[in-house]
Amino acid sequence: MIKQLLLILLPFLPAFISAQEITAGEHTRVETIYGPIEGYLDGNIYTFKGVRYAKAERFMPPEFPDKFTTLRQCKLYGPQAPQGETLRWNANNQTDYAFGNQFVLEPMDEKDCFVLNVWTPSINDSKRRPVFVWIHGGGYASGSGHDLPCYEGRALAETGDIVFVNLNHRLNILGFANLTGLGGKYSKSVNLGLQDIVKALEWIRDNISRFGGDPSQVTIAGQSGGGGKVSTLLAMPSAKGLFKRAIVQSGSTLRQADSENTRKFGIALAEELGLPADENADFSKFTYDELNAASRRVSSKGIRAGFSPVVDGDILPQHPFAPASEVSRDIPMLIGTDFNEFTFDISREMTEEEAVASVKKRMGEERGEEFCKAFRKAYPNAPSKEMTYIDTGFRASAVNQALAKSRQGGAPAYLYLFTWKPENNALGASHGMELPFMMHNVNLQREMTGASPSAYKFEKLISSIWLSFIKTGNPNVKGLPKWEPFTEQNGVTMILDNKCYPLNHHDSDLLKLSRPIW
DSSP: OHHHHHHHHGGGHHHHHHOOOEEOSGGGEEEOSSOEEEOEEETTEEEEEEEEOOBOOTTSOOBOOOOOOSOEEOBSOOOBOOOOOOGGGOTTOOOHHHHHHOOOOOOBOSSSOOEEEEEESOSSSSOOEEEEEEEOOSTTTSOOTTSSGGGOOHHHHHHHTOEEEEEOOOOHHHHHOOOGGGOGGGTTOSSHHHHHHHHHHHHHHHHGGGGTEEEEEEEEEEETHHHHHHHHHTTOGGGTTSOSEEEEESOOOSOOEEHHHHHHHHHHHHHHTTOOSSTTOOOTTSOHHHHHHHHHHHHHTTOOOOOOOEEOSSSSOSOTBTTBOGGGTTOOEEEEEESSBTOOOOOOOOOHHHHHHHHHHHHOHHHHHHHHHHHHHHOTTSOTTHHHHOOOHHHHHHHHHHHHHHHHTSSOEEEEEEOOOOSSSSOOSBTTTTHHHHTTOGGGOHHHHTTOHHHHHHHHHHHHHHHHHHHHSOOOOTTSOOOOOOOTTTOEEEEESSSOEEEESTTHHHHHHOOOOO
16 A cells, blocks of 8 residues: 555655755855856755856857856846747647657847856855756757756756756857858858857856866766767867766767868858858848848758858868767767657557568568568567667667777777657657656656656666766666677667666667668
8 A cells, every 4th residue: 555655656756855945145146257146046956047158249159258247147047049930839739749848938049049057056065066068959950958848957966966057059050050161250150059069168167166066077968969069079179178078869970061062151141142252241230030041042052051060170170970089089978869769659559560561661672671680680579560660870870979989999988779668658769758867857857758657766777877977987877787888899788778788789780771761
């Protein structure tokens, strides 16, 4: 009877535990090197939101913010970078994906999006805690440090006695257009969104000790597009020394865009707007929407307008992991993906024959047959439907990134595959499913995880793995089988589920055959 009662109450306990007093005043003030700010104390965790870390003119590299003497209130999330409205904000979209993610609709501001948020157990003791810096997803076009409820850093800061930081930066055309072809003052106008992140890391280096953090113990992490940003930061000389460890979740990126084609876009954009195609081009008089419209017109003429990091030979000298950059030789990595990724509805049951037929329809008779055999070799006990729902694209990139890191002969890489699935919705182990667990925020993302007793139990294990890596560079914890670093010889992947276990080269045949079939 007592056990049954505990199972009923377990999902609600985090809400009771976190219902603590909130106060603010002199005891929640920090003197940054730019000026005094005031946050608030949420139970045991000091919280600072919307802290400005940089400033920038349109299409110009970021600079440190201006100094100030008047106390600034930092109790509200700052604006996100300008971005297009996506399906996640459509009130008529009732898909499990939209419902499960519960994306937050936030105000946008081009000038004031250079903000970060800090959660810390103390601002007054002499302790120096590890610092965890979260870089949001959304590709390179959308998202923010708070566009998912589980991005809130309070729980992980309290559970792990760490300092948690997340941030906003420029996106899409404002953050990733390559205007270096215009020359002059635009010679550094490339990879601006990444330059923003580097500036935030420099702000952390210079200020985080005032928030109880250790600037020499910084871990950067990101999922999806955030994982691509982390991958790219690992190859940027300007980021070297600003972090000690790195985590890439469903965003392993080996290569980025080349400079030759992307430079043409900047010239074409200026001409499309009636501006001189040189350093005298003045983009400031155009609205964000006008820039986007001009970009679409340029794209319709066959000139690449996709916005992503660029191997420009300076800020990003080489492709991040083709091979692995020497910039990050000494940085240990935690790398992984989700089993289903961009399949957001795995509700349809299939017989073995139906699943095989579905795969053959997508991949062709011969290749489909080989794929199904390789799938059964890799996952002999998996339900038949998983043949059609499994991700292989993100997984292949993660394996190749771990392989490139291993071949470098420097710090280790640990590879995982997250296979846990909610019991009470059809999302499966979809893109981002691990986020509420590693953030220790299942309670804030109940729509995604289902908030079952098993979800809360699993949260403790997964968050402990991430915290162990944040603190030591090693993910091994009590309750987990021994997790060896990935090598070309062992090909080891840790399966993260209610029962965790390592597998060696288990899906190598599958990955050789496959392409993303979702």
